[in-house]
Amino acid sequence: MSQSFDVVVIGAGPAGYVAAIRAAQNGLKSACIDEWKNRDGSTAFGGTCLNAGCIPSKALLESSELYHRAHAEFASHGIRIEHASMDIAKMQARKSGIVKQLTSGIAALFKANGVTGLQGHGRMLGAGRVEYTPHGGSPGLIETRSVILASGSAPIELKAVPFDGKDVVDSWGALEFVEVPKRVGVIGGGVIGLELGSVWKRLGAEVTVIEALDQFLYMVDQQIAKEALRHFKRQGLDVRLGAKVTASRRGTEGITLDYADANGTHSITVDKVIVAVGRRPYTQDLFGPDAGVRLDQRGFIEVDHECRTNVPNVWAVGDAVRGPMLAHKGSEEGVMVADLIAGQVAEVNYEVIPSVIYTAPEIAWTGRTEEQLKQDGVAYKVGSFNFAANGRAKALEQAAGLVKVIASAEDDRILGVHIVGPMAGELIAEAVLAMEFSASAEDLQRTIHAHPTLSEAMHEAALAADKRALHAINK
Ligand code: FAD
Ligand code: NAD
Numbered sequence: 297m298s299q300s301f302d303v304v305v306i307g308a309g310p311a312g313y314v315a316a317i318r319a320a321q322n323g324l325k326s327a328c329i330d331e332w333k334n335r336d337g338s339t340a341f342g343g344t345c346l347n348a349g350c351i352p353s354k355a356l357l358e359s360s361e362l363y364h365r366a367h368a369e370f371a372s373h374g375i376r377i378e379h380a381s382m383d384i385a386k387m388q389a390r391k392s393g394i395v396k397q398l399t400s401g402i403a404a405l406f407k408a409n410g411v412t413g414l415q416g417h418g419r420m421l422g423a424g425r426v427e428y429t430p431h432g433g434s435p436g437l438i439e440t441r442s443v444i445l446a447s448g449s450a451p452i453e454l455k456a457v458p459f460d461g462k463d464v465v466d467s468w469g470a471l472e473f474v475e476v477p478k479r480v481g482v483i484g485g486g487v488i489g490l491e492l493g494s495v496w497k498r499l500g501a502e503v504t505v506i507e508a509l510d511q512f513l514y515m516v517d518q519q520i521a522k523e524a525l526r527h528f529k530r531q532g533l534d535v536r537l538g539a540k541v542t543a544s545r546r547g548t549e550g551i552t553l554d555y556a557d558a559n560g561t562h563s564i565t566v567d568k569v570i571v572a573v574g575r576r577p578y579t580q581d582l583f584g585p586d587a588g589v590r591l592d593q594r595g596f597i598e599v600d601h602e603c604r605t606n607v608p609n610v611w612a613v614g615d616a617v618r619g620p621m622l623a624h625k626g627s628e629e630g631v632m633v634a635d636l637i638a639g640q641v642a643e644v645n646y647e648v649i650p651s652v653i654y655t656a657p658e659i660a661w662t663g664r665t666e667e668q669l670k671q672d673g674v675a676y677k678v679g680s681f682n683f684a685a686n687g688r689a690k691a692l693e694q695a696a697g698l699v700k701v702i703a704s705a706e707d708d709r710i711l712g713v714h715i716v717g718p719m720a721g722e723l724i725a726e727a728v729l730a731m732e733f734s735a736s737a738e739d740l741q742r743t744i745h746a747h748p749t750l751s752e753a754m755h756e757a758a759l760a761a762d763k764r765a766l767h768a769i770n771k
Pocket of ligand 1: 307309310311312330331346348349350353416417418419468488578580613614615616622624625
């Protein structure tokens with residue numbers, strides 16, 4: 297006998313599990329199917345983000361940063377540690393413990409909200425019909441009024457450098473190293489390359505990042521990107537721009553990567569290779585022959601601005617659809633869709649999505665960059681403020697970087713905020729809220745910021761946009 301629901305979500309990453317919870321909160325009978333399996337064969341909700349992405353990477357970034365600071369920064373605080381040593385097994389166990397707690401938390405949230413969590417494979421057969429195959433079981437039919445597809449994404453593999461699951465790995469593999477490799481080659485100087493390159497660099501590896509584009513972090517405001525690159529290079533991260541890997545081979549000395557740049561061809565030999573050249577939408581075996589859901593040329597599920605597919609009552613959210621591949625973007629889409637299905641008014645403001653790169657210093661931004669505003673022909677003014685003049689940043693011994701506020705030259709509305717510096721990922725929340733409420737630079741200027749805090753740098757940058765900074769010389 298088939299089961300029936302109001303809403304069936306396929307995929308329990310941050311887009312899918314949030315959609316299922318909100319649907320249940322809206323009084324809809326909802327189920328969420330997920331096929332995730334860990335390396336040890338165990339199942340878990342949470343998708344890439346909780347199991348192999350956001351959470352484990354941040355756990356290791358934190359541990360490696362503390363280790364690095366114990367070595368490189370504590371002395372300047374007057375704290376001497378003679379023999380700081382690392383225990384990678386313990387670091388990894390801490391990481392796994394956090395992942396376990398959070399993924400079990402989703403199962404508990406499902407239960408508390410009345411969501412039926414199903415572990416196994418989901419396949420959309422047609423509007424109103426989903427096939428569910430439990431792990432190790434046989435397929436059954438589920439009837440549903442609405443389907444939400446949230447199948448996520450998968451890493452892109454390079455033909456010239458195929459994954460071997462041990463020494464040539466994707467981001468998941470790079471989170472699982474059991475010892476610090478001596479030499480790491482990172483292909484792709486994007487978000488994953490920089491975050492995971494930082495983890496192993498801080499723990500003592502020599503890290504070389506090979507990036508195809510001439511421009512560093514093309515999606516980031518270029519003043520901020522250049523400032524970040526200066527700090528990364530000073531930390532010893534070897535970033536090679538405009539470099540394309542053409543071949544790889546294994547020898548007795550390790551893995552050799554051949555690459556070409558403007559100066560000719562070169563090669564480096566490393567012990568581990570992390571391939572981080574982007575991710576692609578994952579829709580493998582998601583559709584039965586009569587599903588009829590349209591994909592775009594790059595394989596993303598085609599949706600409108602409200603995440604509707606071309607098939608009535610079938611929606612798609614998260615990494616499997618257009619837009620930035622970010623957990624919070626997927627979650628907000630999940631909430632919007634669950635609310636729309638329940639007949640409520642809902643939307644996602646795609647103009648104000650925060651992005652954070654968890655390097656040290658962190659990079660965070662929202663809204664448009666100077667480059668984009670120039671391209672769009674928008675008249676703007678800029679105010680920036682260096683953390684070097686911020687008391688809290690000095691006290692933290694983390695005074696590298698700056699906050700940059702861009703506002704309309706015509707009506708003062710904030711158009712973009714870009715930060716490289718300590719806790720940038722936390723600080724950006726103020727800018728997101730301000731922009732969500734269409735705040736002006738003057739609104740930020742007249743908002744009281746506690747002293748001494750890092751947030752004062754945001755205040756001063758807003759003041760600087762009108763040449764009214766109080767703790768910097770206005771130019
Ligand atoms: P996913 O999280 O990929 O979940 C999809 C789920 O659907 C998976 O569990 C999959 O097994 C399941 N599934 C797929 N097909 C089926 C099927 N047919 N039947 C049943 N189940 C199926 N984003 C951030 O915002 N902040 C970060 O700090 C961050 N760090 C990251 C670090 C790394 C190393 C990586 C790789 C990614 C990171 N991301 C980060 C990106 C983030 O993980 C993704 O944007 C997010 O996970 C997308 O959510 P999703 O729900 O769309 O898909
Ligand atoms: P990315 O798009 O951020 O970076 C990929 C980089 O690889 C780009 O700079 C690209 O120019 C380069 N590249 C592509 N092909 C190449 C080649 N053949 N040789 C050398 N360089 C090449 O992708 P990613 O770092 O793989 O991350 C994937 C997704 O995961 C991103 O969309 C990101 O949003 C998400 N993510 C987010 C976070 C975060 O929010 N902190 C962390 C990790 C991942």
